Amino acid sequence: MKTNSTNYRTCETTGKIVCLDAQRFIKLNAVSAVVFLLFGAIAAILLALTRWQTVHLLDAEWFYRVLTLHGINMLIFWIIFIEIAILYFTATSLLNSRLFSKGLAWISFALMMLGALMTNGIILAGEADVLMTSYLPLLAHPLFYLGIILFAVGALIGVGNFFGTIYIAKRDKTYKGSMPLVTFGATAAAIIAVVALLHGAIALVPTFTYSLGLTPEPDPAWYRLIWWGLGHMSQQINVCAMVAVWYFMATMTTGAKAPNEAVCRAAFVLYVLFINIASAHHLLVDPGVGAEWKIWNTSYAMYLAVLASMIHGFTVPASVEIGMRAKGYTRGLFNWLFKAPWKNPGFSAFFLSLVIFGFIGGITGVTLGTQQINIIAHNTLRIPGHFHATVVGGTSLAFMGLTYYVIPLIFQKDYIGRFWARIQPYIFASGIVLMSIGMSFAGSEGVARRTWDIDAAGIYGATTHLFLGMLGIGGILAFTGILIFVLLAVGTLLFGESNKGRAMKCWGVPETVADLTKEDGTVGEDKSAGEHSAGHDTRGTMVIVVIFLLAFAVYYFANWGALADVWWVR
């Protein structure tokens, strides 16, 4: 095998090479990610038990403090730490390359950790009760902004290290032809990350200097526009990375094969090209920007980023169907799906993530982000109802599924508590679904997001409280799911049996993992993929996506109907 690394091992499960420097930083970033996930989860359960109005656990001050903490730890620290780990993995092992620079990886990690600790410290000290978005003229302690800026710079350096690795892999010809689809998706995520983090710098650096009293106050509307260039685009990094992880997990757990790589890659390119100024979705009922601007930037003429997600929504399950049918599960429409490895937490987490992201997160997201429909959704609980289905039920769950492979393959420890691991994705997924639905319906009843108490208004009835109860119970279930996930991960790192020198203990996937390596153990061009012009049987997937489209259309037009019912306004 050809590699440009002298410091590597060969994975006994996949036959891939693992650069030992990369392995160290994958470990460091992944462990940090899980620590911040736990931190954010503790905050989450406190919030769920406060918004469950009947329980109403925290007082107002701590509610907003913990809400700030929750948003930042979950949406920034957990997600970006694990995404840096994913970037390092996809650029090294999948390209047979070494990591570009150990030094940069250290600097990146140190800055991110320092920034995360600084921001969390100042929030807990009560000096930054400004929520994650820190809308001006609300002002936090300067260290709050400095922490996020340092974190972003660290992440940017990590992304740079990823591009450096791609460069040396190409230069040293460690792989033949085009890069694998998973790495291609990760590259798209990295490109979006650069643009997003630059927006973060543009919004937060002048805010930081203003908080020090050095510069005048930035315009609050300008701040919203630029900040959401960070805030919303970060979610597109998540989407991109998550879809790359879907392809990875589908391959690892079912030997999936994409029906047409050109289509999958084109969809990633659409993300890169048509997701800029995604901040528009947050300004749809704002003053300062006009209707033309709002409508154009909602769809960029014709929803090409939504098209990209709809493409992946077909190609991901279709690649599973093709892989499973090739293994002999050819009966009927859905035999391939029923016989999928549902007891494998890697598979169940990935597939549940796909379903939750598409059916709940995707449909609600596009609908709420429609310019006029936003009038009946802006800043209500419908918004967190939407994004807990995308970034939590979608992205976080997919990354949890990934962890069930990262720990055996990179940390080389076989999981303890395998029964609990098998049920964990189901517990977490059901909790998030319940919570998302509870939030969405409460939001339709007019309940605001980011509000400590709704009874002061004296206008919400029993139905609303029922939905908030759903939110609370869903939150408890989801928290249980995260707790099991974290305990298993930490327990395995401490007490798991080492699998050095042998393949990882299989989660229960017959004849699949073996498919990953060629007979001679090399990883190279996949000959079988050349047959795709012959056409594939993807009837089952076709039925699923048609049901999806019908659900989408019903929800979408029902919302136009609801909008037509309110006061006239222009």
Next chain:
Amino acid sequence: MSINPPPKNWFQKPTGHERIWLGMAIVWCLIMSLMMPLWHFKGKQNSTGESYIVEPDDFFERTQRFVDNNQVDTLEGVPVVEPPPGGDAYLVARMYSWYPVLQLREGETYRLHVSSMDIQHGFSLQPMNMNFHVMPGYDHVLTITPTRAGEYTIVCNEFCGLGHHAMIGNIIVK
């Protein structure tokens, strides 16, 4: 297999189900794109973002003049003000109250000016569930026509501090 480099001939046209789905998805995206401009011209609910730069003090002065000229009643110490049909109405958002209470007539159209005296707030009309953003320094003009009589509550739905949940206002439609 998506974790290995693809074969050399990976660049192919989509076929079969994938091709059909692509077509359906493109048509759906087009329909959604056209719905917004269509509603902009034909629909009755649009957020046009009409707004003007204004100093908070100036805005408050205008609001006070509006209150002085049109006050009809008092509700729990807050003036109730009825703007002339077709005319301008003013609403001030500040930590933690809405000022004044507005009294409108069903079917009449008003130019409602909303702005903030301090930080960002959210204008959330309940139980209609209509939501607009309120910003300091921006006079946000909503040209509204109440379609149903009743008592409506304004809830603040942008976090504005510890009293945020208690920032409640009223609009009465007769």
